[in-house]
Amino acid sequence: MLKTMLSSTEYIEKVMNDVREKNAHEPEFIQTVEEVLPTLKPVLEKYPEYMEKNLLGRIVEPERQIMFKVSWEDDNGGVHVNRGFRVQFNGAIGPYKGGLRFHPSVNLSIMKFLGFEQTFKNSLTGLPIGGGKGGSDFDPRGKSDSEILRFCQSFMTELYRHIGPNVDVPAGDIGVGAREIGYLFGQYRRIRGAFENGVFTGKGIPYGGSLIRPEATGFGIVYFCNEILLHNNDTMVGKTIASSGFGNVTWGVCKKATELGAKVVTLSGPDGYIYDPEGVTTEEKINYLVEMRNSGRDKVKDYADKFGVEFFAGEKPWGRKVDIIMPCATQNDIHIEHAKMIVDNDIKYVCEGANMPCTNEAVSYFLEKGLIVGPSKAANAGGVSVSALEMSQNSMRLSWTEEEVDAKLHQIMKNIHKNAKDAAEFYGFGYNLVAGANIAGFDKVAKAMVAQGRY
Ligand SMILES: NC(=O)C1=CN([C@@H]2O[C@H](COP(=O)(O)OP(=O)(O)OC[C@H]3O[C@@H](n4cnc5c(N)ncnc54)[C@H](O)[C@@H]3O)[C@@H](O)[C@H]2O)C=CC1
Numbered sequence: 001m002l003k004t005m006l007s008s009t010e011y012i013e014k015v016m017n018d019v020r021e022k023n024a025h026e027p028e029f030i031q032t033v034e035e036v037l038p039t040l041k042p043v044l045e046k047y048p049e050y051m052e053k054n055l056l057g058r059i060v061e062p063e064r065q066i067m068f069k070v071s072w073e074d075d076n077g078g079v080h081v082n083r084g085f086r087v088q089f090n091g092a093i094g095p096y097k098g099g100l101r102f103h104p105s106v107n108l109s110i111m112k113f114l115g116f117e118q119t120f121k122n123s124l125t126g127l128p129i130g131g132g133k134g135g136s137d138f139d140p141r142g143k144s145d146s147e148i149l150r151f152c153q154s155f156m157t158e159l160y161r162h163i164g165p166n167v168d169v170p171a172g173d174i175g176v177g178a179r180e181i182g183y184l185f186g187q188y189r190r191i192r193g194a195f196e197n198g199v200f201t202g203k204g205i206p207y208g209g210s211l212i213r214p215e216a217t218g219f220g221i222v223y224f225c226n227e228i229l230l231h232n233n234d235t236m237v238g239k240t241i242a243s244s245g246f247g248n249v250t251w252g253v254c255k256k257a258t259e260l261g262a263k264v265v266t267l268s269g270p271d272g273y274i275y276d277p278e279g280v281t282t283e284e285k286i287n288y289l290v291e292m293r294n295s296g297r298d299k300v301k302d303y304a305d306k307f308g309v310e311f312f313a314g315e316k317p318w319g320r321k322v323d324i325i326m327p328c329a330t331q332n333d334i335h336i337e338h339a340k341m342i343v344d345n346d347i348k349y350v351c352e353g354a355n356m357p358c359t360n361e362a363v364s365y366f367l368e369k370g371l372i373v374g375p376s377k378a379a380n381a382g383g384v385s386v387s388a389l390e391m392s393q394n395s396m397r398l399s400w401t402e403e404e405v406d407a408k409l410h411q412i413m414k415n416i417h418k419n420a421k422d423a424a425e426f427y428g429f430g431y432n433l434v435a436g437a438n439i440a441g442f443d444k445v446a447k448a449m450v451a452q453g454r455y
């Protein structure tokens with residue numbers, strides 16, 4: 001690829017066409033590439049050597065994609081087969097790092113979109129971690145504890161050979177929490193015959209976990225949102241938030257939003273959404289989210305039944321008039337029709353908690369209508385940041401206090417906001433944090449790739 005052959009626009013279009021052609025059956029992966037690459041145009045114009053060295057063509061190709069068989073036995077002796085994945089997307093700035101997702105929707109497209117996003121997100125944290133993601137199409141819903149244990153052991157019996165504290169460091173994501181990490185780490189330790197706790201993050205405290213890691217993603221989203229509000233001479237105090245999901249991320253959001261004087265008034269699940277006008281603010285309500293998640297039922301209606309609030313079966317919460325939208329469940333939760341309702345309700349802020357929770361069309365519409373969007377790769381980077389802090393503590397064989405970790409997390413989120421804002425302004429995007437986060441995340445990875453030759 002010679003710089004004289006194509007303009008930056010033609011070059012980006014060519015790389016995107018190659019991605020569409022080579023990955024025709026991977027809509028989520030194509031979606032994320034189409035969201036990121038066009039925003040890098042001014043960077044290519046400033047650094048034409050990135051085109052000469054075909055940086056974009058190289059950054060959209062995962063370094064390694066591992067797919068494997070996971071067979072396991074249920075409590076009645078039935079034998080099942082699931083598919084396991086680990087996509088080691090980009091290791092230019094550190095060991096591959098990213099969560100494991102156990103959900104029936106998991107496929108290679110979803111793993112690749114998450115691994116690509118993780119590469120930019122991890123770079124934004126300012127910490128030395130590359131991008132990866134993994135998981136399985138295993139459905140934890142309704143499974144007994146022994147079935148979860150057997151599945152995790154079988155999954156790790158293959159995965160262990162591909163990971164390590166300096167190679168690839170998984171963590172949790174949808175369907176994978178502290179219990180699963182414990183079972184996975186136990187099997188890793190058994191096979192390896194060594195106590196290498198730096199191989200996982202999100203571990204339990206007794207065997208090397210970091211304080212604040214369970215809360216970190218949600219706390220980080222609220223810290224990031226707070227930076228957006230401060231930039232607009234606004235405050236979190238008194239704000240109402242429509243959120244989705246009721247898992248780990250939503251739980252952390254409810255805790256920190258309450259602490260800063262805001263309130264989350266909606267939660268959702270695959271069965272519908274609940275509206276709690278008083279907010280998910282008391283300890284009892286916030287703790288109940290953990291209980292619902294751990295029950296394995298995956299039903300948000302349980303919250304409505306317990307606290308006597310309204311439940312809307314089969315609906316999403318995006319038609320509610322609130323101050324801030326914070327989707328925290330899964331990808332493509334907000335489509336264009338929801339985006340139109342959000343704009344019609346005069347809502348100014350959308351802060352993404354889940355990975356890619358808005359379609360590209362919805363994000364473009366928000367930006368066109370002047371809303372401020374905190375993109376997921378920046379806003380939800382608090383989780384992986386504290387994971388990297390967990391790795392540091394494991395390497396040093398030390399443990400920081402809750403206050404120390406929270407203060408570091410807060411500073412990291414402020415830095416991410418500032419770096420995204422500065423990059424957007426520098427390249428002529430104004431206060432467009434979507435473009436700014438892509439550019440700031442790309443910068444370090446691109447420089448490392450150039451320095452390391454042609455990989
Ligand atoms: N756990 C972490 O540290 C991080 C998680 N994320 C992202 O945040 C989102 C939520 O993750 P967690 O809270 O960790 O997972 P979780 O397993 O604790 O909770 C997931 C929630 O999303 C809902 N959900 C999942 N798939 C759904 C579907 N197809 N339809 C409707 N609802 C669905 C579930 O009902 C549940 O309430 C995901 O997009 C994840 O990738 C991002 C950064 C870090």
Ligand SMILES: O=C(O)CCC(=O)C(=O)O
Nearest residue numbers: 098099171173383384387
């Ligand atoms: O903590 C980690 O390593 C991964 C967190 C994660 O999966 C994410 O940021 O989407």
